[in-house]
Amino acid sequence: MLLSAATGSVLLSGCGDAGGLRSAGPTPTATGPVRLWPDLPPVTAPPYDYGETDTVPVPGVKVPAGGVRALDPVSVVRAEAGAYPEAYALPDDASDAFDKKLAGCLKRGSKEARPPKPGACPVLKPYYRDLTGDGREELIVAVRVGRQLTGVRCYMPARDSDPAELTRIMSTADQLVGVDLAGRDVIVRSVSAGMPGSEYRTTWSWDEHHRAMLPRRDEIVPVQQAGASPDAAGAR
Numbered sequence: 115m116l117l118s119a120a121t122g123s124v125l126l127s128g129c130g131d132a133g134g135l136r137s138a139g140p141t142p143t144a145t146g147p148v149r150l151w152p153d154l155p156p157v158t159a160p161p162y163d164y165g166e167t168d169t170v171p172v173p174g175v176k177v178p179a180g181g182v183r184a185l186d187p188v189s190v191v192r193a194e195a196g197a198y199p200e201a202y203a204l205p206d207d208a209s210d211a212f213d214k215k216l217a218g219c220l221k222r223g224s225k226e227a228r229p230p231k232p233g234a235c236p237v238l239k240p241y242y243r244d245l246t247g248d249g250r251e252e253l254i255v256a257v258r259v260g261r262q263l264t265g266v267r268c269y270m271p272a273r274d275s276d277p278a279e280l281t282r283i284m285s286t287a288d289q290l291v292g293v294d295l296a297g298r299d300v301i302v303r304s305v306s307a308g309m310p311g312s313e314y315r316t317t318w319s320w321d322e323h324h325r326a327m328l329p330r331r332d333e334i335v336p337v338q339q340a341g342a343s344p345d346a347a348g349a350r
Contacts, residue, residue, distance in 0.1 A: 167324040169283050172269065173197050176277035182253040182269065185280070187240040188219040190269060191257055194282065201285065204260050212236075212259070245283075245298050245327065246270065246320045252283070254300065256293065264290045266302055268318075268327055284318055284327035300327065312336050 174193045178184045195202045195212055202212040218234030236258040242251040245268060253269040268284035288304035291313050295301070299319050306312040317331040 167321075167326050167328065168285075169281050169326050170194075170198060172280040172282060175280040177271035177280055178277050182251055182271060182280075183242055185253060187253065187255050188216065188235070188237050190253065190280065191237050191255060191267075192216050194267070202257070202259055202265070204263070241295070243295055243298070245300070246322075247298060248273070253280075254295075256290075259287055262289045263287050266290075266293060266300070268300065283320075283325070286316070286318075286329075288314075299330075306334055309334065311338075 172190060172194050175185065175190055192213075195216070199212070204211075215236045219237055220235070238256040238258070241254040243254060244250060245252045245254075250271065250273075252271075255267045255269070257265045257267065259265050265285065265287035267282055270281050270283045271278035272281060284300065286302060288302065291303040291305060293300065293302055296317075299317050302316045302318065304314045304316075306314050312334050315331075315333050315335050316329045318327045319330040320326075321328045
């Protein structure tokens with residue numbers, strides 16, 4: 115009887131140790147941010163304007179009741195390039211160079227017997243997403259401007275007219291690695307110059323006050339090289 119009681123005591127003790135809390139070690143003391151150089155003089159010059167909040171109407175393009183899916187992306191890009199050629203021109207290009215590139219595109223609804231050769235059209239496949247949260251889709255287009263440079267454009271139909279005017283609400287260009295859609299954000303991934311094994315990621319989000327897509331977050335992210343093992347990437 116005493117042996118049974120002792121055995122039960124040991125079993126209960128073992129269960130208690132297995133389920134009990136254990137210390138994770140000392141907790142570091144929380145410290146707040148420390149302001150460096152608090153005596154810096156106040157800024158008097160206006161900040162440099164990079165044009166992130168600039169939006170422009172696309173002349174001659176009307177959005178029908180069906181929304182932006184009814185638009186021909188090539189026609190949208192051609193209309194914008196005609197109105198704002200500087201947005202598509204490279205320093206060493208002739209003024210009509212981009213217009214000649216668009217000649218390699220097949221217009222939507224065209225009945226040409228021969229489709230264009232792969233890669234001949236600089237306007238890539240369009241995507242559609244409600245970026246503003248108002249329940250209506252925006253048009254997202256990528257355009258190969260140069261051999262290494264690709265532009266990303268987002269267009270929004272106006273809300274107060276029918277057929278609606280079309281407005282460009284985002285414009286950026288870089289040596290792209292890829293573009294992702296996450297919820298209502300557009301994440302542009304580009305080459306990180308001088309930093310092998312890393313890439314730049316800029317998250318563009320809708321800003322109701324400026325009525326534009328703004329670059330809300332910039333980060334440099336390490337990426338695993340193709341063919342490299344996870345251990346090799348971690349060793350660097």
